[in-house]
Amino acid sequence: MAEPGYAPGLVEIARGWARRLANTKGVNLTDSELEALLLEFAADARAPVEAAREAATRRFTGLYSESPIGVVLADPEAKILDVNPAFTQLLGYGTDDLAGEPLAGLAATDDDADTIRSGIDSLRATGRSRRRERADLEHAQDGPIRTQVTIAALSGDTPGTLYPVLMVEDVGELTLLREALRKQNVQDALTGLPNAGSFVNKLETTLAAGGDDRLALVYLDIDGFRIVNDGLGPGAGDAVLRHVATKLATVFDRHDAFVARLSGDGFAVLLHGRLETTDVVDLVEEAMTELAEPVYVEGRGIGVSLSAGIVVADAPTADHEDLHRAAEITLHRAKENGRAQWMLYEPELDRADRRRYSIGAAIGGAIENGEFELEYEPTVKLDGSDEIAVVNAVPRWNHPEHGALGPRDFYPLADLTGMAPALGRLLLTQAMSEAAAWYREFAEAPDLCVRLPTRLAIDPNLVGIVRGELARTQLPPGKLRVCTDAMALLDPRGEVLETLSVLSELQVKITLAVSGAADLELVHTHRLPVGFVILSGPLVEALAADGAESDGARRHLGTLVERARELGVRRVGAEGVRNTEHAARLREIGVVAGRGKLFGDAMSGDEISSLIARRR
Template structure:
């Protein structure tokens, strides 16, 4: 026997003329050659195919492939197969194809867009697979999938576009946004920045509610046309125009890729506002509207789609609250303040339970004798992250979400308990009263009268040693339940004071009918008393106004406390015109309960000076 072995059949054998000798046919079938019926099927098959040898050259191609590529009969033989169907356009496909030619891969499949000699293109799905075992070469097949791709493109367009405005919808917008934020996209050029105008139509809901959704849809479509024109004008002379999208309802976005800075976004926002100012004529309806726009522009690197949209939404909210019909640029500092407010609001109620609040007390000093007659309780929040916070940082938040009710109850109970403790610790001194601020929401959302009665009974503090302060705007318009609560508290013996008097309604006729015993003059009046020690000239009008208010209060049987007393000259002037009590840094800053105890231990005729010492200690 011979030691030689029979190798694979050359791919060229697949295209040899048909052999009539039956012995030769049988021999070729034994050697792995393709029979004539199989060759006939290959030539006439509707699927475009070619036999490619191990060198990557076309051995033979059927008519379907020639027609698909716009070639004549026999023109494809000897051509490089990879060039015909663009297999070398990406590294992964090219590597897989070369491995398959070496016999190391089972199958390759990819999609390619091929340009025909006439100029139009076709989409094909290319499959490359080995020939039957024992046969040298591979089989390349190309199926025309242009119709399928066109249908897919139509379906994707419907899926990615809003049916009312025909703009990009939310899905396409975020797809483009994510691609724009891909840092690798900027390695080959571009500014590496991104900008967004996020707008909302002012008062659009009223259009839907009064004229119907059909008119509303027409208005949205008309707005979309104007936004598209603005985007086209903004993109003139640039690589691309901003993407205009409808994100839902009456919210739209203009995405600027490769933005050049805030000035470009500001110009775009201004052009949008101008474009929307002109009235809309819709089927006999002439409508006018405006928009509020949030503008964000920043580096793409380090920015996420979620972060960008949150910034844009926040800025849009600012534009709305600032008065609408305007654009507002994102301000990191303003946003940090908003985030702080949100952080405080979300933890405020828990902070009460955790005991994070504390009270400081500011002395109220008699103007005539300088004696400590009372203190005002001022709440502080010892926040674990932001440190010691004054009331202006959190009282407004507490009033908004109702946390002022439990917080106010805690302040009231703590202040009354401390006032009673001072009284017991200094039995030889006249007891001092404690003044506590009360928000009007405490009157509406809780039974303030019952709370006060229970706390006074629990602490043993006499009612006349408790003073409740309400702002002028809250007290002057009191009616119904608030007025009834004030009257009940007054009848109980609790003193009622109007805080910041002179800055609110100042309804003096109504004042005489309220159960009020104290007026606290707003500090703006006292600050106008600038005398010799400041080197400035006094304003006579301030003194005339203050003197008139003090005289009026005295005629109504009320006492007067002046806030923000900072100099001895101010105190002397207030004393001469009859003011009863002073409060301010001249006497003391807000201090701990222990410092108030030190004041109570001083002789009465030195209490005013002692207060000043305590305040500066």
């Protein structure tokens, strides 16, 4: 192959031009003199060309030698002439090992050899400058290596002559990385199960396939997993997750099920075929039984139980979003009903749950949009004076879809969604503002009683909130009663006992809602600064009945009133007073005040103000 920049016959060319010029009229130089001059001119002209050629050669040589990509140079017959250092490092062969060998001989398999030969033939036929192919090449010692081969060519001296060149890159690590990323996208790294994305794809694919088969969706959660994770550390939690994954895969894989880890401690199972609901339930119970035995982590036996929501549907009529939501709601119902059990999807319960959850999800927006308002239920003395002893603030939600909703409809949901503190602050702010206005107008205005939602009752900021509202509204602390119940007192999340003590020191009155003897004993157990007790629940309702039921309620309620007096609580009231006879029975056992249907419906703040004015 001729060197770049080579100029053949330069002396012969100068000699020919010298002879021609010597015979030209006006030229007085001899052939030899002209030849010398022409050669001198040619040397001057050739100098920069030679310098450029040498620079180009150095650049090419440097690029060839320093390139991180393996390069193989071959002759027109595709026989190897030379290889660069990167190629030697990649495949372990030097020029001496390969000189004269065919390029296709580098391939690890016959198919890869055919790929290289066809690539070279294609270059010769089409004149394309390069072609990229995947091929396994044989390493000198380590066997096949997955590579990306670029088949290119350099032009030869003769038109149409090509010198093949292979440029070789190791893509083995890249292939491994891509495979790892693919697995990461479809597989849960901890358990090895398919992940949530894979599960959704599988569900959609199964539904798209159609057919007459049925489909079962099972969502499972580990009960109390947070206790394991927080108590024994993430390592123990991971061990439990892997244990559960293995057990679920063992139980369900025998039935061609698709088992996945969704997130955290949540798993899902998809079954498809000629299914009976009882078969699916049997499998879930089998999985629960398998997991009943403790798993041992660093010598500790950790008990594992699952809650499960089961949905069985006809595949042609199912929608993946509806199935997902139905399984989730059914699982939530199972956990709410005591955990460690399965629940089967029921349309009626599902509709009720969806209504409930839709209400809970909208609480924040309702607060923002002013959909909540306060009503007041008067608590009237039962001594015949008809005097209002206290008014109880009751929040109402004017729901745009479901109409007027009371506290029982949204307080538990506000607690679940974290909106209870905001709702409680709204309740305190508005109620204390209106009570302060009544007190400024009427010195004999009744006390205000606010029943706190559990989440606000245990809020460590409750004292600060109440103190701030007392300062803002100028309502005397003695005119405010804060009412709570056993659920809040026993909640482990807050410091409600200390909070009630501090509020009592501020002269705020503490009221306890009681439905049985156990609730009342909390006053003694925790030395609560309770000034008032409100009786409620089945016993109060039973007292309104006739016969033995009323007699039994009278005995139990009488015992509660007597015990309250022994604990220093002299004022016992009751809610749910139905009629005058009911009120009389309550008065006979020592109840001093009551509220309910007998004393009219709940009123607005303005109506309470008017009522106070009339009874002044």
